[in-house]
Amino acid sequence: MKKKILFFVLMGLFILSSVVVAQDVIKIGVFEPMTGPFAVGGELSMQGYRLAQMQNPTVLGKKIELVVVDNKSDKVEAANAVSRLVNHNDVVAILGSYSSGLTIPGAEVANKAKVPMVVATATNPLVTMGKEYIYRACFIDPFQGSALAKYTYNNLGIKKAAMLVDVAQDYSVGLANFYNRTYKELGGEIVSNLKYQTGDQDFSAQMTQITSTDAGALFFPGYFGDVALIATQGRELGFKGVYMGGDTLDNPKLLEIAGEHAEGVVATTFYHPDAPAATEASQIFIDEFIKEYDEEPNAVSVMTYDAYNLLISAIEKAGSTDADAIKDALASTEDFVGAGGTITIDDMGNAIRPAVVIKVVNGEFVYEATIQP
């Protein structure tokens, strides 16, 4: 009997507390890969969200609570994670996710449930296409792919290139297509176009084939872990061309795993401390980041930091937590000053912003150039 009473008392307290909590805070959902092959991406993303939350902990006079759900680097889990945030946690808006393959199914669910979402680093066009509740703080792959193709052809003067594409990732397939298209338009030739799947570890057959061609560059728009292994095996098999890739290569793990073989890798990314796109928010961000985490900031954290602040300023502007009001505020974003640069949202919900070209020199990412949209 005693136990039963205790149970009901606890039950009552629990219900009461959840009601109280619901009044006090504004919940924002975050779905990121905390485990699985993209766990590093999730970790870097969280650094940005957490730092932004520390600096801006309230909106509309209420405390912001970040509800973090692990999507396990898995597309099905990503959709489940968003469903859970929407149905179970009653979040006002959602932030995430690191990769395009994870964000596309998540955005689908959020858009159907009419919950606004701000995406930080997923660059595939399908993330926002036809979804009025989804916005993003980064540029998209058609721009990134053509910027890289122009850089290969015009700046590096390489007329023949090879590609090695991860067919399991929307990001990789999309970016490769945009690169291919622009490179051919410029007059370049793709002499070898090979494939692999996320998590493959042996690339010796592909790299043997690519090494046997006269490609001056290898474009590998994959994720840092796989790319680190490709770069290593390619150099071991005698490939001498330039390695090139997209924003996913801007990751400290690439340098750690590939070591000397990552030397000379060229990539486009969102941000570099030496890039001229810096705003007054940049220095604050850099200082606070180093103070908090005791390391140099990275492009992923900058983007998630900006995504959080973009969302908070939209909620502030909307003046309520109503989904449609937030959505309209996001859509009308113009010249939002972020740490990574100034963000203006276009009709499709994508940010218009320059791309930064970086290169690995002596084991570090060094600023090379800025490409305007």
Added chain:
Amino acid sequence: MDIFLQNLANGLSLGSLYALIAIGYTMVYGILRLINFAHGEIFMLGAYFLYYGVLIFNLPWWLSFIVAVILTAIAGMLTERFAYRPLRKAPRISILISAIGVSFFLQNAGIVVFSGVPKSFHRPAIFDHMFIFGNIRISSITFASIVISLIFLMGLLFIVYRTKTGLAMRAISTDIETARLMAVNVDQTISITFAIGSALAAVGGILWALKYPQIFPLMGMIPGLKAFIAAVLGGIGNIFGAMIGGFILGMAEILLVGFMPQLSGYRDAFAFLILIIILLFKPDGLMGKNVQEKV
């Protein structure tokens, strides 16, 4: 021609790793009739033990290697003790499901303990060396893994066919109860079997991590499945067959990508296709003998 030779070398390199893992797989099966699905996770543990031996305890490389192999052998014995032994008299399907459970458990425990973030595996300078013959480049790890696979194959054949423990293993593989009646220490022999199988997995895991210097808790999944295919291909339960199966599978995967680059995305599918074809047309594998079911 150079490309072909280079691909042969690549195939040998990958095949020797598959072979090494497949030998351990097939050995446990041959004696217990158990497909140890946790073999890939034991393989992962081997690589992590070495990683931490070098990183945290600052042991010299060769010493960490020995410690990692011993620790992994103990881990293999523990899984047998707690997950398989209590089910030895249960229907065979229960123990198979238990093996799958152990596999998931170790994967997720790995994520919790080691974190899901991939780690960079330190490669001693001797394994960084590339041998260059004309236009063909072969890594020193390739030689190491071929030599090591052969040594272990010989060692294993010696243990199974020339020692008393091996005699006990073969007796158990025929009939556990009768073997027990003939005063064979069944529990101990099975423990030794698991220890040897897991030690092989550890060596495989370490060589794998040297070749592909990135370790993460799910790293054993695909190599484990590939080794399973190799074992079935060679005739599961047949140690020599597993070795041959490993080399054939590695070679087939590399040559598929080498000669039909447009199919390079279907490499794993191709491996499983081989498994299906073998199971359909030659379920005993290339070297397997037809074992009569006991009635």
